[in-house]
Amino acid sequence: MNFTDFLGNQAAVRRLRETLAAGRLPSAMILSGPRGAGKYTLALLLAQAANCLTPITTDGLPDACGVCANCERIVASFALDERFAEAVAAREEMRDVDKKDTRILIQTHPDVMIIPPDPPQLLIKLGQVRTVIARIYRRPAQAARAFYIFTASSFMKEAANSLLKVLEEPPEHATLILLSENPSELLPTIRSRAGVLRLGALPAAEIDALLAARRPELKAIERTLVGRLAEGAVGRALGFDLPEYLAYRQDALIVLHTSLAEPDYSVLFRMTESYRAGAEGAIKTSGMLHALSLLLEDLLLIHSGVPALVRNTDLVKELTRIAHGVTPQWIEAASRGLDQVEAGMRRNLLRSLSLDAFATSLPVR
Numbered sequence: 001m002n003f004t005d006f007l008g009n010q011a012a013v014r015r016l017r018e019t020l021a022a023g024r025l026p027s028a029m030i031l032s033g034p035r036g037a038g039k040y041t042l043a044l045l046l047a048q049a050a051n052c053l054t055p056i057t058t059d060g061l062p063d064a065c066g067v068c069a070n071c072e073r074i075v076a077s078f079a080l081d082e083r084f085a086e087a088v089a090a091r092e093e094m095r096d097v098d099k100k101d102t103r104i105l106i107q108t109h110p111d112v113m114i115i116p117p118d119p120p121q122l123l124i125k126l127g128q129v130r131t132v133i134a135r136i137y138r139r140p141a142q143a144a145r146a147f148y149i150f151t152a153s154s155f156m157k158e159a160a161n162s163l164l165k166v167l168e169e170p171p172e173h174a175t176l177i178l179l180s181e182n183p184s185e186l187l188p189t190i191r192s193r194a195g196v197l198r199l200g201a202l203p204a205a206e207i208d209a210l211l212a213a214r215r216p217e218l219k220a221i222e223r224t225l226v227g228r229l230a231e232g233a234v235g236r237a238l239g240f241d242l243p244e245y246l247a248y249r250q251d252a253l254i255v256l257h258t259s260l261a262e263p264d265y266s267v268l269f270r271m272t273e274s275y276r277a278g279a280e281g282a283i284k285t286s287g288m289l290h291a292l293s294l295l296l297e298d299l300l301l302i303h304s305g306v307p308a309l310v311r312n313t314d315l316v317k318e319l320t321r322i323a324h325g326v327t328p329q330w331i332e333a334a335s336r337g338l339d340q341v342e343a344g345m346r347r348n349l350l351r352s353l354s355l356d357a358f359a360t361s362l363p364v365r
């Protein structure tokens with residue numbers, strides 16, 4: 001894979017490549033954009049192109065060959081989920097005393113280090129930043145330029161402060177890349193020391209054309225729906241599991257109708273029966289709650305007079321009907337109730353219980 005395979009955001013990609021070609025890569029940059037926009041892919045493509053041993057030219061700019069010794073090892077990091085799972089599994093197998101001091105890092109090339117949020121809290125931790133500090137001032141062994149890629153911007157406080165020290169005195173031979181869905185959660189002092197490159201959502205027509213080419217099994221109406229639900233993010237659109245989402249949404253609609261109608265709770269109880277505790281139940285529940293929150297957002301959009309922004313594009317008629325039967329205050333109260341269910345889930349309440357409580361405790365219209 002090289003830059004020519006990167007989908008969308010061509011202007012931003014070009015700017016980044018020109019910076020690389022001019023030898024002006026910053027010591028720190030924030031790559032921001034929605035989930036699935038390709039932030040991680042772009043960061044790795046940059047590391048690859050900067051270190052390729054036999055670079056090629058594409059679109060008039062330097063690009064990676066994809067097969068030299070440096071490229072090959074960096075390519076192994078593209079499968080982030082797999083590498084992450086391997087690192088976590090390796091730590092699980094350690095003795096407890098070692099486990100405590102082991103931080104999750106991914107390194108398939110000695111000079112390209114990937115720093116993902118460390119589980120279970122899924123935050124970047126001090127130990128991870130310390131490891132970066134211990135390495136970053138050493139010259140890269142096999143790369144022209146070392147890369148340190150933080151895959152999220154959720155830092156523990158001490159970790160962020162520690163990172164700030166690196167940004168105050170960055171080495172010349174390395175680039176630190178912070179991937180962020182929400183740069184405002186970074187310390188202002190970190191933001192001010194790093195250039196920001198933004199990857200935006202793709203226009204609906206571009207996503208639609210992409211889906212038509214890559215996912216021919218989808219009908220036109222389904223492409224529109226997927227494009228809207230993926231919020232214009234390429235990665236999410238291409239990997240979007242539509243049948244799964246529709247199943248969650250079906251349940252979410254039951255919750256919605258139950259809380260609206262003269263409630264016949266038997267339907268709801270049958271549905272929540274299938275939402276049991278445990279990992280699988282947790283995934284199902286959060287999938288359903290997410291679908292429900294999208295439905296509530298759509299109801300608000302209809303109320304606000306902007307039905308064109310509704311994300312469940314195939315349900316506009318039904319949602320309009322529901323919206324006319326409720327007030328915006330009701331929708332907002334329902335959204336708050338949903339937040340409480342999610343908070344309750346995080347505290348590990350019995351899930352089916354808090355779901356039933358949600359639907360039966362909604363305000364009367």
Ligand SMILES: [Zn+2]
Nearest residue numbers: 052065068071
């Ligand atoms: Zn190469």
